[in-house]
Every structure is written in structure tokens, then in C-alpha cells.
Amino acid sequence: MISPEELTANVLASHEEVPDPRLRVIIRSLITHLHAFATEVVLTQDEWAAGIAFLTAVGHMTDDRRNEFILLSDTLGLSMLVDLVDHYSDAGETESTVLGPFWVADAPWRENGAVIARPEDGDPLHLTGRVLTTGGEPIAEAIVDVWQASAKGLYDVQDPEQTPGNLRGRFRTGADGGFDCWTVRPVPYPVPTDGPVGKMVAALGRHPWRAAHIHFRVSADGYQALTTHLFDAESEYLDSDVVFGVKEMLIRSIRRVEGVVPEELASKRFEYFEMSGDFILA
């Protein structure tokens, strides 16, 4: 009987002539590691059949509006890992994190200081920040694309009770690199648990929650675009975010402030939260 190592070597030998050199590197590494996995755990045929059935269910749950494979990649930490190896740098720029499934390409353009939330979306939050170079110089005319979920844990694209564009917007920085808007304090929410990946997360003994965060895509001519989050330092799940998206430098303290809140956002007009985040672009 040939050994598992010999079989793997035979399969690799069949992939020495892959025409595209990058594809050759990728497929040979993938075969090496998938085979090492099956050999190491002595995977049984029944277990692999269960794996095939799981992947099939993930495929069948995936459509134009929901990608269960991205959720699988996210919950295994693979999306964050690819984000990390694809952007690895020590130039001092702000760290990135996953895009997630709720970004939209055509978020409304907003003026700085605009209100992007409704009173029922949560506690008022004044969000301020600057876009800077790695040398600390302000970047004017940078685009800051912001999006987040409501107090119910839903994005506008998931929630028929929200107007499209609610809790999202694109801002341009001023001469000092600054932007600001009025929104709500983010809350933790669970990733979808009604599909095969939700069942997997439960079987793994893990919870399905993401730590409270606001999403950002920051771009400016001549700089590398940045996709990231800011996290609420007081949020639950910072140590156990289900998609492993939290990075130390992206956690921000939220301050309680006494002052005037725009009327369309708040019933209590004289108290709000404030969160600041500078973004450094390479």
C-alpha cells in the first residue's frame, strides 16, 4: 500500500506544469495543506462526506444577497488573515479589518456635521476624526465612507423599516483633514445564525456576536485606500469577536458629553456620546 505522503507527492507531481505560475504556486500549496490536514487527523470517509454535505449546504444558502461562504471564511479567521497578509506593512498606517457584507458602492454624499441616523437607531453619538499621512500631515479632500448597524443590529440593506442610506454616508475631509457626523452609538450584533455556518459556530461552542463597531473606507488620491472599523472600548465581545476583526489600535473610548444634539436625532437633547478616530493612510 502506498503511504499518504506518497499519494500527496503523486498529486503534487501532476501539478508541476500548471501554465499560470501564480496558479501553480497556489494550487500546490493548497493541495499540500489540505492533504496534510486529512492525513494529520486521519479523516474518515464518513467525516469527509459530512464535510461535503456542509459545503453543499453553504453553497445552497449563498445567493446575490447573502454569501454564506464569506461568512464561513470570516468565522474561521481566514478573511482577517488574508486581509493581514495582503496588507502587511510597518509604515505606521491605520490597520485594516474586514469589509463585511454590508458595504454599498453608492452611499449618499453628506456634508460634514450631517445627521445620518434616526432617534430610534440608538443613543446619539458625535463621530469626529481626521485623515492624516504617516508623517502626521492632514489630508484634505479624502473620502470617508461610513456605515453601521442600528440598535436592532441591522443595516439599512437588511431592514425594511430603514430608508436606504440610513446609517451610512460619504464625507469629504476639510483643509485640516477633519470630518464629522451625528450618528448613534454602535451595539454588538450576531452574524446570521439561520444557515449552516451559524450551526457550525454553535457546534464549535462559540457565540455568534460581533463587538460593537462602525465601518470605514477611507481613500485619497495618492494614498492606499483603507478598509477598517472603529470599536467601542466598552463593548462586549472585544476579546471574542466572531470574525476576529478586533485590533487593539482600532478600539476607541467613547466619552459622555453634555451639550446640544441636533433636534432630528434626539429626544434628550443635552447629552450625547463622542467618539474620535484619526485614520493614517500610507
Place this chain on the structure above:
Amino acid sequence: MISPEELTANVLASHEEVPDPRLRVIIRSLITHLHAFATEVVLTQDEWAAGIAFLTAVGHMTDDRRNEFILLSDTLGLSMLVDLVDHYSDAGETESTVLGPFWVADAPWRENGAVIARPEDGDPLHLTGRVLTTGGEPIAEAIVDVWQASAKGLYDVQDPEQTPGNLRGRFRTGADGGFDCWTVRPVPYPVPTDGPVGKMVAALGRHPWRAAHIHFRVSADGYQALTTHLFDAESEYLDSDVVFGVKEMLIRSIRRVEGVVPEELASKRFEYFEMSGDFILA
């Protein structure tokens, strides 16, 4: 910035408390190897997005009648590897190979010597064999389940022109452990090339052909069941079978014989091929 290795360690740390101990071993090994793959090749986000799109397409091609994920596993050598690690033994039994997607549970029972093919299915072949213990003793009343493709490369379940049960049957061995039937000489055929896995195989610069083979499942009370093939020693693709199913000890010479062929199988009734295979059960 944390390193890829630190991120992988964090993800593994989140899987130390998986309740089912076997699932814990499997998921931790899978995460380790998937992360090592992405880190080693410095997978880009665009490449991983292409990977997600590929897996989605594989899922969408999969239904009750066709499992593109099994084909993916087969073409990456993973099915054969799992077969190998799940059955690794040096007890001297006949080696196994993949079941494939065309086995059916309720193949017709046949008498030894039965004809299971039509004249248009190929060149007449008298298939004989015995089922033996590892000590060489015959096993009577063993079940030998046989199935194969026609000269067109199609199994009955794929081909509306074949009657269900054509080119398949279940036989019982006699007191000498023997069985025999009249069928046709197998020919190479390609795996399905109209789906994403077919496109992948083409992009890898590989052909989609399987070496000519007949499938067997052999079982007897008190013995481990065996799923295997016998391959025609003169077939093309023995060295490059697309699913890596060929094993040296499963290759059989086919002899040309002068003699009488059952009338319902042949127009040329006085020449046929003969293939013999003994199966040793542990």
C-alpha cells in the same frame, strides 16, 4: 501590526473549548492548515474573492443528481487520500479506491454467468474472479457488486438510452469463492467538464480523463467491505487518472480469447476478452 502567526494563534485559542473532542481536533487542524496555506502564498484579497466565487459556483452546480464538491475533492486527490488514511492496513487485503458518484444501492441481483451488457456497449468481456481471505481461503456467499460505463463513457444513470441496471449487477460467490459475468471491455471517459471543476482542471493544464476501469464493492459477513476498481492494463491515462484512483495492484491484463460469446451480447460470437480479478478481504 500583529503577525499572521499571532492571528492564527488567536483563532486557534478560540477553539480550545469545542465541546465535541473529535470536532475540536478536526477544526483546529483545518484552521492551522488553511491559515498556513494563505500565509505561505501571501493570498491576496482578490484571489480569495475569486476562491469564494469558485466555491459558490461549485455549490450552485451541486444538486441531488450531481455533486460538484465530490468532483472537486476527487480531482484534488483528496478523496483518494481520505480513502487511504481511513483504510490504511498491511494485512494483505486488496486495496480500495474511490466509490465515485455512480454506484446505486439497489443494483439487480444476477446469477453467475449472466450477461449485464448490450452489444452496443462495447467489446465482449468475460469477467471472472474469486473472493478470498487474506490466508487464501475462498469466501462463499460473498456479494460482488459490479458497475461500469458503456463504450460511450456513460453509466446507466446518466444515459437515457440505457435501461436502469444495464452494466451493473450484484452476484453471490459460489463454494469456491468464484463469480463471473459477461460484460464489455471498459474504456476511458472524461469526468464532467461543463462545470467549475472542469474549468479548474483545464486551467491547471490537466486532462479530464479516467483510465478504463470496472467498479466493485465486495462484502461478506465477518469481513471488511471493499470498494475498489480493476483497471485495464492497456488503458490510456493509467499514469494520469484525473482522480488519482489507479493503484498498481488493481491493474489487470486483459486476454484475447477464441470461444463462444453469449448470443445476446455479441455479433462476432467467437472472440472475446477475458479479465480476472481476485479480491482479498480482511
